[in-house]
Amino acid sequence: MNSSRKHLVSLMVWCWAALILLVRCGNCQESMILAENPEANTTSPVELNPDWPVIHTPSMTIGYEINSFNINDLERIELWCARGLSGRWQFYDYDQDRTSPVSFIAPAEGIYRFLVVAVDRWGRKSCQTNQNHDDASSHTLPDDLPAHLTVFIDYQLPQLTLLSPQGDIPDYQAKEIPIRWQGFDNHLDANPVYLYYQTQDNPNWIPLAGPLPARGEYMWAIPPQLKGPLVIQVLIYDYAGNQTIAHSGKIHPAPVQPTPDTLPATPVLSETPPAVPLSKTPDKVKDSQEEDAQEKEPLGNKEHSDLSGAPFQPKPKLPESKRLERASQCFSRGMMYCQQMEWPKAVEAFQESLENNPQSLNCRTNLANALFKMCRFEEALYQYQICLKEEPARSSALFGLAQTQIALKQHQNAQKTLTRLLEQDRRDWQAWLLYGDASQQLGNVSLAVNSWQQAAQGDANIARLAQERIKQYQP
Structure with a gap:
């Protein structure tokens, strides 16, 4: 009996060993097949969205705008990031000065999603969190939380x-x-x-x-x-x-010897001239004019209907929270395009942001700056004036307006704008430099030199520019 049991156990062990060997052989064959056909184990590349900014350096800055919190209650700004389109949100760093933009250094190339989160002094965050317990500082973010900004980082040459x-x-x-x-x-x-x-x-x-x-x-x-x-x-x-x-x-x-096959052929002229089209009869001309008039009728004349003749349906407005979220995303994308000096894309992003949040003076000022970079001075002037109508002492809008006025050769208006700016801060060295430029264009050389001398007290770059201007009028 014991001998039979031993034989039975030995047979079971042998069967298990044979089964394991077959499995291993199968895996080896599969590995050999994959090795012979490398494409069988590759994944298709991710299709990039044309709206994603492309970053050519490991380091970048991310602009943001806080709309949901009172600035006096703001405790800190957190930057969260995720790799790929479905990665988990991970805390990256705090923005120490709590002022846009915030810096980020990518550990590797690829697609990154970013989320800027504001936290008030009570620990409440500006977005939804996974509240596992009462400690608000340890809340994680849901994986499906939409990103404020998605970029593609690729800085290595092929x-x-x-x-x-x-x-x-x-x-x-x-x-x-x-x-x-x-x-x-x-x-x-x-x-x-x-x-x-x-x-x-x-x-x-x-x-x-x-x-x-x-x-x-x-x-x-x-x-x-x-x-x-x-x-x-x-x-x-x-x-x-x-x-x-x-x-x-x-x-x-090596030089090619001409052969009969390579000699140019003599062109053959057509024996029959091209046919002359028949003129239209008066009736056909009238019908043709009516058809042309119908074709040229603008689509906008057909009020309250679309191309199919159905009644016009206005686009539904998004809830305010969604509009502010969309505005923040577009603003961040616009700031990214500004960093890359892609001004047309920046203008488009800022305009879309303002459609969702027209009260954002920060976005409107950056829109004006981008328009100025594109030499669209009249449009930039209009946007700066809107900002200053809402906030007359906004220094960034005053400086941009003065630059635009100088570009449009409105030098007296530029002097008035710069005077308003210098009344707020007498140590604005860039304003002094521009004031000197405007005075020079108006023919007041002494006032221009005095203004440049004021600007020469600033940082090294502005001081160098001011000294170069002063040298032109030194004896």
Whole structure:
């Protein structure tokens, strides 16, 4: 009996060992299949939203605006971030001065979402929290909480190697040039490579082929009319627009002997002239004019109806909390575009923010600043005036208005605006510098020099600019 039990146990152990061996072999075969086909274990790249700002450095600043709290009750500002589109919110840091913007340094490239949270002196936060217990400082944020700002950070250049041709080729006999390259980056499109060439007679780079895969070969048939030397350029772009360039050496194609096949053919003229279109009859002209008038009728004349003829339905307004949240998101995006000097996108973001929160003077001032950067001075002037109508002592709007007035050659108005600014702060060295510029344009050199001397007491950069202006009028 004991012997039978021993044989039974041995048989069960052998069966389990065989089963484990089969499982391991199956896993090994699966691993071999994945190794033979690398694409079987890759994920498709994330499609970037065109509204996401692209950051080309690890460090960045995030602008924000507090609407839900009284500034006197504000205790601290927290910055929360999350990796990817579905990552968990994690606390990053406090904004020590509680004044926009707040700084962030990315540990790696990728998509980041940000949330700026205000906390009052009672520990209450400006957004929903997961309240696990009574300690308000330890509340976490729900994973589905919408971000104020989403960005794509990519600061590394893609790698690129031009495998062929290499070096100078003095007498290239073949009619085709094999161009081979190899590129790599973590954020590449399916076809990120473009080929160009340059001739001795034309310094511009002429498109040759593209878009092409990151690794490949292209056979270029050299046009017979091209004369050497030729240089080939390979460009590779990543999602963020970072690019790497590789050049070949100088290629001197061997001269091509003319043959009957390469001689230009004699052009053949058409024997029959083109037909003249028949003129319209008066009735057809009248009908055509009526049709043209109907086609040119503006769609806006059809009041209270859309293109399908259905009654007009106004867009429903968002709740106030949603509008303020949307305004804050657009404002942060606009500040990010300003940091990247993408002024048209910044203007669009600030305008959308004002549509949801027209009372935000901070957003309106930044909109005016972006319009000024685009040389849209009349529009900037209008926005600055709106700000100063609501808050006459707003220094940033006064300074921007003075700059705009000088750009529009309204120098006397600029002097009046700068006088208001200097009455608030006699140590505003930039205002003194601008006041001197306006006085110079009005022909009052002594007043201009005195103003620049005041500006020379400021920081090193303003002092240098002021001294350069003063030197122009020194004997």
